[in-house]
Amino acid sequence: MSKKIEEYIKDNKKAFDIGIPSKDLWNKIEAALDERRPEKKKKHLGLLFCLGVAASLILVMTFIFMSTYRNYKKEVEIADVNLGYAKKEMKFASLIEEKKDSLQIYAKDNPDLYNKFSNDLLELNKDYIKLKKELQHSPDQKLVVRAMVRNLEIQLQIINQQLSVISQVNEYKKENQI
Structure with missing residues (x-):
């Protein structure tokens, strides 16, 4: 099978060299890729960021509460x-x-x-x-x-x-x- 491909390339070498894709082709490919990208990822990252901030606040508040509670219970x-x-x-x-x-x-x-x-x-x-x-x-x-x-x-x-x-x-x- 590889011999057939090699023969085909040798026979049509000129056609490969002459046929250069147009500059608009790459722009069209990029535009098509941009259309396929879902916008939900951006929203998903925003949701993850908000959840991360909320979890961090809960951890900080828990730490403050625990340290205050320990100090409050300790008798002088x-x-x-x-x-x-x-x-x-x-x-x-x-x-x-x-x-x-x-x-x-x-x-x-x-x-x-x-x-x-x-x-x-x-x-x-x-x-x-x-x-x-x-x-x-x-x-x-x-x-x-x-x-x-x-x-x-x-x-x-x-x-x-x-x-x-x-x-x-x-x-x-x-x-x-x-």
Whole structure:
């Protein structure tokens, strides 16, 4: 078959060389191709662009919401404001718990006195809780932290005084029993 084509080309070589397509032929081909191109592709690209922008906006809004939500839920701790005060808070809180245990031992001998002391400590503890809530929204957090640590310090002083009073009462009772 290829021999037939070669013979045909050799026989008609002059006809191939003479017959040059006109310049209008290429213009007609381009015009026909332009007519066949669908305009929907341009609309389709516009739709894809709008969907891409919408998806990007949703992603950005989700990121902003999640970062804001995380920051909103996080409670401010004393250590966030001042590490030194946080250490003092831990020290005072542990001493208070230790001394409260000692008070409870004496409570068996003097229940009325223990109840009065407990009420005083309860009031101070309520104030401490209020200060802790205020810390979350306070513009001057250092001031609130100082007040919280001072509250714990006062609680410790009161417990120490209470222990001293109870031990004096117990000594007095022992002396009078003899």
